[in-house]
Amino acid sequence: xxxxxxxxxxxxxxxxxxxxxxxxxxxxxxxxxxxxxxxxxxxxxxxxxxxxxxxxxxxxxxxxxxxxxxxxxxxxxxxxxxxxxxxxxxxxxxxxxxxxxxxxxxxxxxxxxxxxxxxxxxxxxxxxxxxxxxxxxxxxxxxxxxxxxxxxxxxxxxxxxxxxxxxxxxxxxxxxxxxxxxxxxxxxxxxxxxxxxxxxxxxxxxxxxxxxxxxxxxxxxxxxxxxxxxxxxxxxxxxxxxxxxxxxxxxxxxxxxxxxxxxxxxxxxxxxxxxxxxxxxxxxxxxxxxxxxxxxxxxxxxxxxxxxxxxxxxxxxxxxxxxxxxxxxxxxxxx
Amino acid sequence: xxxxxxxxxxxxxxxxxxxxxxxxxxxxxxxxxxxxxxxxxxxxxxxxxxxxxxxxxxxxxxxxxxxxxxxxxxxxxxxxxxxxxxxxxxxxxxxxxxxxxxxxxxxxxxxxxxxxxxxxxxxxxxxxxxxxxxxxxxxxxxxxxxxxxxxxxxxxxxxxxxxxxxxxxxxxxxxxxxxxxxxxxxxxxxxxxxxxxxxxxxxxxxxxxxxxxxxxxxxxxxxxxxxxxxxxxxxxxxxxxxxxxxxxxxxxxxxxxxxxxxxxxxxxxxxxxxxxxxxxxxxxxxxxx
Numbered sequence: 001x002x003x004x005x006x007x008x009x010x011x012x013x014x015x016x017x018x019x020x021x022x023x024x025x026x027x028x029x030x031x032x033x034x035x036x037x038x039x040x041x042x043x044x045x046x047x048x049x050x051x052x053x054x055x056x057x058x059x060x061x062x063x064x065x066x067x068x069x070x071x072x073x074x075x076x077x078x079x080x081x082x083x084x085x086x087x088x089x090x091x092x093x094x095x096x097x098x099x100x101x102x103x104x105x106x107x108x109x110x111x112x113x114x115x116x117x118x119x120x121x122x123x124x125x126x127x128x129x130x131x132x133x134x135x136x137x138x139x140x141x142x143x144x145x146x147x148x149x150x151x152x153x154x155x156x157x158x159x160x161x162x163x164x165x166x167x168x169x170x171x172x173x174x175x176x177x178x179x180x181x182x183x184x185x186x187x188x189x190x191x192x193x194x195x196x197x198x199x200x201x202x203x204x205x206x207x208x209x210x211x212x213x214x215x216x217x218x219x220x221x222x223x224x225x226x227x228x229x230x231x232x233x234x235x236x237x238x239x240x241x242x243x244x245x246x247x248x249x250x251x252x253x254x255x256x257x258x259x260x261x262x263x264x265x266x267x268x269x270x271x272x273x274x275x276x277x278x279x280x281x282x283x284x285x286x287x288x289x290x291x292x293x294x295x296x297x298x299x300x301x302x303x304x305x306x307x308x309x310x311x312x313x314x315x316x317x318x319x320x321x322x323x324x325x326x327x328x329x330x331x332x333x334x335x
Numbered sequence: 336x337x338x339x340x341x342x343x344x345x346x347x348x349x350x351x352x353x354x355x356x357x358x359x360x361x362x363x364x365x366x367x368x369x370x371x372x373x374x375x376x377x378x379x380x381x382x383x384x385x386x387x388x389x390x391x392x393x394x395x396x397x398x399x400x401x402x403x404x405x406x407x408x409x410x411x412x413x414x415x416x417x418x419x420x421x422x423x424x425x426x427x428x429x430x431x432x433x434x435x436x437x438x439x440x441x442x443x444x445x446x447x448x449x450x451x452x453x454x455x456x457x458x459x460x461x462x463x464x465x466x467x468x469x470x471x472x473x474x475x476x477x478x479x480x481x482x483x484x485x486x487x488x489x490x491x492x493x494x495x496x497x498x499x500x501x502x503x504x505x506x507x508x509x510x511x512x513x514x515x516x517x518x519x520x521x522x523x524x525x526x527x528x529x530x531x532x533x534x535x536x537x538x539x540x541x542x543x544x545x546x547x548x549x550x551x552x553x554x555x556x557x558x559x560x561x562x563x564x565x566x567x568x569x570x571x572x573x574x575x576x577x578x579x580x581x582x583x584x585x586x587x588x589x590x591x592x593x594x595x596x597x598x599x600x601x602x603x604x605x606x607x608x609x610x611x612x613x614x615x616x617x618x619x620x621x622x623x624x
Contacts, residue, residue, distance in 0.1 A: 019347060021340070157590070158586075163553045180541070183535045188530070212590060214590040214591070224579050245351065246579060257580065264523070268528070
């Protein structure tokens with residue numbers, strides 16, 4: 001029931017992994033681990049048992065990802081919508097989470113050996129306080145590890161995440177750290193819970209459902225989406241290979257779309273900066289239209305200042321988030 | 336060793352492409368073979384009766400239905416067939432998104448899809464491609480939809496008057512205002528960019544001390560993103576093309592959207608769309624529970 005499984009791949013799996021690695025590999029894979037309850041029904045077990053099997057499968061999947069050099073994995077463990085389930089089931093899931101995070105803290109030496117950094121993304125204030133404290137401990141303990149990254153989305157929905165990012169930017173404006181005109185797509189991305197990770201290259205959903213269910217909607221706009229009908233607790237190495245192959249088939253066209261989008265973003269930013277500079281020159285100029293050189297200098301100066309402002313704001317945001325976790329930890333120490 | 340793996344990988348990719356090409360070839364052949372088989376069966380059954388006028392009968396079978404003098408009747412029967420198809424579905428989406436992930440879109444085929452959607456009873460249809468081509472050629476899209484409407488639904492297609500909305504320009508091309516099927520042409524600007532614009536609006540309000548950052552909620556952002564047009568979220572997105580990605584389509588609005596893929600929008604048939612709608616009908620949304 002451990003987080004880390006240390007077995008090697010068998011010969012056939014090793015060969016297939018090497019074949020796949022000859023092509024472009026995703027660096028960040030996201031999983032919607034759907035199908036635990038259906039699996040439990042199918043095997044005539046309790047729901048809770050289905051969720052436990054689901055966790056085991058997660059540990060195994062992380063092992064496969066390590067062998068495939070997939071450095072970062074994000075999983076959808078608990079949605080804010082799941083609070084709507086029966087009290088029994090929600091309590092059961094919270095209890096399971098507590099056990100798993102306790103186990104994680106037990107295994108901290110092993111985690112350090114493998115360099116696993118665990119992050120938890122979501123509106124964590126919605127969770128019971130003792131679970132929040134455990135999460136804070138787990139996050140702080142593994143913070144400095146940097147070989148591979150596991151992001152667990154708990155009490156998470158994408159809309160809440162985006163709204164929170166907007167709220168943080170508004171907080172930045174309130175504190176005078178940034179201006180409303182600094183708000184851009186890039187800045188919003190930096191304010192999401194997932195700001196420490198690149199966007200997922202591949203999103204896999206199991207159990208045959210073909211929707212995103214409010215998961216990483218912003219981050220997966222240009223990701224490869226693979227919907228597989230296998231139930232999560234039955235997920236196999238070959239299912240993962242199939243998904244990666246599909247990623248490889250889509251690689252060129254998605255890369256092209258991403259590049260197009262990035263070009264467009266850069267253009268929009270340049271236009272926005274120019275507009276701000278033009279307004280500034282109009283207000284502070286002496287009535288004469290500024291020449292091209294002066295405009296260029298002003299643009300460069302404005303862009304530099306804007307980037308500095310944004311860096312300061314992001315530092316303040318990081319500090320705010322780190323304090324949330326360290327406060328929870330110290331509270332536990334004092335208690 | 337790495338070279339060997341590289342070769343095997345390339346071989347694997349080629350095999351997958353061949354497999355896909357075979358599958359789509361078989362699909363197309365099966366469809367046309369089934370069609371011809373049906374016509375042949377009818378011809379065979381009617382052969383004894385039509386022996387005398389056989390050449391005439393063959394001509395009738397091969398005759399282009401649109402050139403027929405009873406076009407009006409055919410359009411009416413098509414309309415009622417499509418409407419009953421819509422009614423027979425377990426559930427019908429209120430808003431369908433058509434996501435074209437192919438280069439060089441075909442306006443006729445898209446217009447066909449739009450008209451079929453409306454005929455089946457879908458109230459809102461949006462059309463999207465990630466290059467913004469549809470948005471740039473908004474008026475051409477509209478003309479094509481109107482033309483297909485008349486072709487497929489007949490002169491009495493006025494029941495399905497279309498309201499085509501375009502966001503970036505201030506003028507809306509209204510045809511009829513209330514309770515009509517509405518078509519929206521979308522581009523990547525309607526996705527992340529409109530979320531950023533809503534965020535800027537809220538931040539400006541905070542800058543002007545009209546609002547506090549703590550007031551910002553999911554429902555507030557949702558209202559801003561829905562603008563005044565009150566388009567519901569798409570329940571279904573039909574994706575055309577080989578790319579397995581949403582390519583920036585309305586990230587905020589697709590949280591519960593079902594994604595169904597059709598290999599290509601070129602020469603797409605009504606049956607393809609109906610299959611997708613039937614597949615949608617059998618999806619079960621548990622909404623977190």
